[in-house]
Amino acid sequence: MNPTMIKPAGERPESLPQGSRLRQFFRVNGIGLAFLLPALCFYTLFQWGPILYNFLLAFQNYTPGLPPVWVGLQNFQRVLSDSVLPQAIANTFAFAGWALLIGYAVPIVAAIVITELRRGRAFFRLAIYLPNIIPAIALYIMWIYMFHPTVGLLNQILQFFGLPGLEWLLAPKLALVSLVIMSTWANFGSTAVLYMASITAIQAELYEAAEIDGAGIGARIRHITLPALQPTMVLLLLLQLLATLQVLQEPFVMTGGGPNNATMTLMYLAYNYAFVNAEFGKAGALGMLLFLLLMVLSLIYVKLTKVVGQK
């Protein structure tokens, strides 16, 4: 029985006059709506409000404390003619691309390998999850030290193998990839834990049956493990893509967008418009363009996965 139906419902509201029908509505639904009201207010103020406000902001010149001025499409023109924009676009997509290239397969392989182990599974799971416990800023401080060209751990390792040390965050060509390496190290554990949960949910009988039918280990992974992981893989591909296209905190803290704008991302550009130049309208315009881009990407993605799923 549906618990919500227990409420004493009023009889035949159709026969009542207009005023008491409204009263009737609130007598039945009033308490429920009152319980919902605070959440609606908070969502309006801090989630939906800001999104809609951003669309307004994009067409205004706004400095906090002064009245907003309507400027039409001017903000968009100024954003699109910003000489840093092409590089920011390239960097953002390069970051997302590298992050998927380096970071997407690692957690899947790690999850399959670790769930295969008969002993010490909990220890290895803890070990790969460890970076997720470290606060973000602490992690960046640690990695700035790791990337240090003369005394950093990474160059020590390279030198141990007789390779020349690299400049990492200080080299324009390498800075972005350095950030990807760091965020892969920091984040793959939580994704691997997700995959591990999906693998543990696979019934052992499936593997037993496949083995009896003579399927080798490779075939079992290809035909049982990977299909079982597919929904998670599909979802995480989108979530990781969206998350990496919004990258801001890593370059903001670790490189300041440098060297020479090599790690300037779209989100960082918007941050600078707003909080460095106090051009909130411009930030709003860039934010709106990004928002539309991500929504379009998500929609295409949903469509594509549906088409692939039907086949």
Added chain:
Amino acid sequence: MKGTNRSVISVFDLKKPGVKLGYSCCYALAAGLAVLMIYPLLWVLFGSLKEANEIFLVPPTLLPKTFLFQNYREAWQIYEIPKVVANTFIAFGGFLLVRFVVISAAAYALSHLKIPFRTGFYMIFLATLMLPFFAYIIPAYLVVFQLGLLNTFWAVWLPAGADSFTLLLLKGFFDGIPGELFEAARIDGASELKILRVIVLPLAKPILAALTIFAFMAVWNNFLWQQIVLSSGDKWTISVALWFRSLGNVGATVAQNIQLAAMLISTIPPMIVFLFFQKYIIEGVTFSGIKG
């Protein structure tokens, strides 16, 4: 052998030498990953105990020549750890209170009270899970500014009342409580608020505990929002202080060894929380990833 304990490779497979070798490779790979994760942390720990000039010694040393625990005392003072930790806990306390009051009421209404357009309301809440973070961080800052809440803890507390992950978890839990349980109380004239407080929330203790842990990790780790809205030094939380003294204050940053000590100090509370509540956290991660 228990059925759940097997995965791709069976006991029979393991008798083949080729598979044995592959299985050993799996162990080697896992061990390699573990070293890759743990070794940098140890290296940072040693770094935090070195003297300031030993840190930049070429060739670098692994073990410190002198174990300078006084680095930690210095970090404690320079980063004003007691003050910023207190601030972080103030931020966390209000954050949790707002979140629990607002979201538990909404979740209770969605799962046990009579409301019109139930699915519509639920969608309004849940759709925000898909909203990109940056689309609202700048306008949300302006909202906070216009409400006059900049540089007050309200700027951290109030947005906590709009969190769909908490709503999703709580509503899921409340859905599982049969309505008959509080029908009697209703007939006795108990108000819905009292039912929520006296019957429903006590039943939800395990999930509230898990949500408390997530909220703690969220507040402790959050940087960007706190840096934007709490810019005055007396309101700094641990993340903001750590950032400003180590990196943000260009030209006047703290020595590297002290930075590392402060970094490790800031890692201790979440580490303790994690080690105690590992099970909840891993389950929460699993859940939040699958919810979509």
